[in-house]
Amino acid sequence: MSALPKSRLRTGDLFALGLHGVRVHPMRAALSALGIAIGIAAMIAVIGISTSSQAAVREKLAALGTNLLTMSAGKDLLGADTKLPPDAGTRVLRIDGVETSGWTTEIDYHVYRNDLTLPGETGGLRVRVAGGDLLATTGTALASGRWFNAETEKHDLVVLGAGAAEAMGITEPGNQVWLGGQYFTVLGILQPSLLTPELDSSALVGAGIAAERFGFDGSPTVLYERSSEERVPEVRDLLPATINPEAPNEVSVSRPSDALAAKNTVDQAFTGLLIGVGSIALLVGGIGVANTMVITVLERRREIGLRRSLGATRANIRNQFLMEAVLLALLGGLVGAGTGFAVTAIVAASNGWKLEVPVSVLIAGVLATVAVGAVAGVLPALRAARTSPAVALSS
Amino acid sequence: MTAPMIELVDVSREYGSPPTRALDGVNLRVERGELVAIVGPSGSGKSTLLNLIGTLDRASAGQTRVAGYSVEKLSDRQLSALRAHSIGFVFQQFQLSEGVSARDNVAAGLLYTGKPARERRAVATEALERVGLGHRLLHRPAQMSGGERQRVAIARAMVRNPDLLLADEPTGSLDSRSGEIVVEILRELHASGTTVVVITHDRELAQRLPRRVGIRDGRIESDERDTVLAVSA
Numbered sequence: 001m002s003a004l005p006k007s008r009l010r011t012g013d014l015f016a017l018g019l020h021g022v023r024v025h026p027m028r029a030a031l032s033a034l035g036i037a038i039g040i041a042a043m044i045a046v047i048g049i050s051t052s053s054q055a056a057v058r059e060k061l062a063a064l065g066t067n068l069l070t071m072s073a074g075k076d077l078l079g080a081d082t083k084l085p086p087d088a089g090t091r092v093l094r095i096d097g098v099e100t101s102g103w104t105t106e107i108d109y110h111v112y113r114n115d116l117t118l119p120g121e122t123g124g125l126r127v128r129v130a131g132g133d134l135l136a137t138t139g140t141a142l143a144s145g146r147w148f149n150a151e152t153e154k155h156d157l158v159v160l161g162a163g164a165a166e167a168m169g170i171t172e173p174g175n176q177v178w179l180g181g182q183y184f185t186v187l188g189i190l191q192p193s194l195l196t197p198e199l200d201s202s203a204l205v206g207a208g209i210a211a212e213r214f215g216f217d218g219s220p221t222v223l224y225e226r227s228s229e230e231r232v233p234e235v236r237d238l239l240p241a242t243i244n245p246e247a248p249n250e251v252s253v254s255r256p257s258d259a260l261a262a263k264n265t266v267d268q269a270f271t272g273l274l275i276g277v278g279s280i281a282l283l284v285g286g287i288g289v290a291n292t293m294v295i296t297v298l299e300r301r302r303e304i305g306l307r308r309s310l311g312a313t314r315a316n317i318r319n320q321f322l323m324e325a326v327l328l329a330l331l332g333g334l335v336g337a338g339t340g341f342a343v344t345a346i347v348a349a350s351n352g353w354k355l356e357v358p359v360s361v362l363i364a365g366v367l368a369t370v371a372v373g374a375v376a377g378v379l380p381a382l383r384a385a386r387t388s389p390a391v392a393l394s395s
Numbered sequence: 396m397t398a399p400m401i402e403l404v405d406v407s408r409e410y411g412s413p414p415t416r417a418l419d420g421v422n423l424r425v426e427r428g429e430l431v432a433i434v435g436p437s438g439s440g441k442s443t444l445l446n447l448i449g450t451l452d453r454a455s456a457g458q459t460r461v462a463g464y465s466v467e468k469l470s471d472r473q474l475s476a477l478r479a480h481s482i483g484f485v486f487q488q489f490q491l492s493e494g495v496s497a498r499d500n501v502a503a504g505l506l507y508t509g510k511p512a513r514e515r516r517a518v519a520t521e522a523l524e525r526v527g528l529g530h531r532l533l534h535r536p537a538q539m540s541g542g543e544r545q546r547v548a549i550a551r552a553m554v555r556n557p558d559l560l561l562a563d564e565p566t567g568s569l570d571s572r573s574g575e576i577v578v579e580i581l582r583e584l585h586a587s588g589t590t591v592v593v594i595t596h597d598r599e600l601a602q603r604l605p606r607r608v609g610i611r612d613g614r615i616e617s618d619e620r621d622t623v624l625a626v627s628a
Contacts, residue, residue: 005508006472305451310478388452389451390452
């Protein structure tokens with residue numbers, strides 16, 4: 001008895017067989033791949049939008065620097081509000097590495113559009129006295145008008161934060177606002193300040209006029225300083241004792257860039273939730289593919305019988321249907337990845353972000369669909385392989 | 396001496412529980428190069444017999460030898476290989492793929508032999524020419540008559556040059572003229588050395604083949620041979 005030659009199916013032919021179902025029932029294939037496409041699109045869009053926005057924040061932080069430290073007066077042992085010493089702004093410059101400093105003091109007056117506004121309608125706006133090199137230190141730019149100089153800080157002039165100007169409907173300098181019982185003329189309007197958002201809702205006045213009209217004693221409530229990037233940790237340690245040697249523990253120091261980073265962490269939690277939703281869509285999509293494959297195997301029993309009569313082994317039949325499930329899922333995965341990428345591109349473009357979708361995420365997404373397809377196809381494919389050829393042909 | 400093409404010794408096949416016997420103690424020997432009709436009414440067990448001979452099914456008892464191989468001793472994988480290389484099937488309902496051309500349907504007959512696609516197509520074209528369908532290579536089954544479809548199916552069985560061709564009611568769905576052409580092609584195949592087994596309920600068709608094995612209720616009832624080979628009309 002001569003040795004029996006083996007049944008053999010070429011890999012390329014297996015691939016072509018796998019596409020058979022997609023070719024014969026394109027509508028069914030599209031619908032069952034749709035679930036997977038939606039799942040992958042959602043996941044890639046969520047990750048893409050999140051990484052793109054984080055990249056945008058990182059870029060901004062890099063431009064603004066992470067070397068800004070903020071000191072504010074804390075509470076004393078009895079819980080009463082304290083103040084920083086009046087010379088804190090110049091003292092801080094003595095620390096090695098500190099380049100600029102600026103300060104604000106919140107005073108108990110309010111700003112209104114005009115004298116007819118009810119006193120209660122403050123709009124959450126604060127009046128602050130500004131001093132030192134505040135704009136350079138906090139990285140805030142002027143949108144229009146000018147900043148105080150040694151002369152203008154003595155006059156009844158005000159510089160509005162971006163939010164304050166918007167709230168009062170003021171778009172250019174020269175307008176007047178009602179502040180502390182008299183009209184102040186707007187000298188300048190600031191751009192939004194990313195690192196020090198408290199300036200946005202502020203109406204800033206000079207120290208000279210504040211001392212004259214509002215009894216300002218020269219003590220800052222918040223002090224800003226910027227040092228060289230590598231000196232930040234040392235400066236941070238030296239700050240409390242330098243500013244307030246008598247009560248260093250009453251000074252609290254913070255780093256605004258940390259707050260921005262923390263906000264990103266919150267975004268990540270949200271991202272996690274959306275990815276979870278995407279995974280569920282993917283799972284449901286996988287079930288859709290499995291369902292389609294079960295029907296396909298039932299419908300194509302005659303074909304299975306014929307292929308067995310032509311010499312297909314059980315493994316050949318199993319691989320054919322497994323391949324079909326994987327290709328079906330892969331089709332959904334590719335469409336979904338493309339859609340997710342497109343959505344990310346649109347969102348990034350409309351927000352002015354640079355598009356950033358990690359290639360590893362795209363690859364992982366497509367590989368995930370292949371895995372889902374393989375898992376979804378296993379049972380139907382095994383069932384197809386187990387079908388008795390004699391029974392299949394007579395069905 | 397060369398082994399017979401088909402050798403069944405005391406073969407039975409039972410289905411279900413309680414078991415019903417589709418075949419009951421069948422003994423059959425078909426030599427290489429024979430042209431045999433297995434004839435019987437529906438329900439007689441002739442399809443079961445075809446499945447056993449074609450190694451699509453295994454007997455419940457007895458010995459089945461096909462092309463010299465003991466079917467009981469072969470694994471499913473080995474039986475698949477035996478079918479891929481040595482056995483061709485022709486079915487009453489043709490079993491063609493609707494979505495692909497006649498040539499690709501025929502080429503599918505070589506799919507599991509591992510031959511490259513280009514070679515499969517070349518052989519398929521040749522086979523279609525042999526059954527007189529050289530002008531219909533790229534037609535789909537739906538564009539062809541029943542007789543033409545059955546010739547495509549025969550071409551698919553032929554491409555592997557099988558030692559054994561099993562035809563299950565090959566003329567069952569055809570008008571008499573198309574049936575005539577199909578029988579003629581089977582005769583030609585036989586003349587070129589292939590062992591051909593035709594399963595039919597049509598006594599008239601069976602009468603025109605040199606050997607007729609009658610089957611009824613799962614048993615071989617008769618086995619007639621023409622003493623002189625009939626010259627094809």
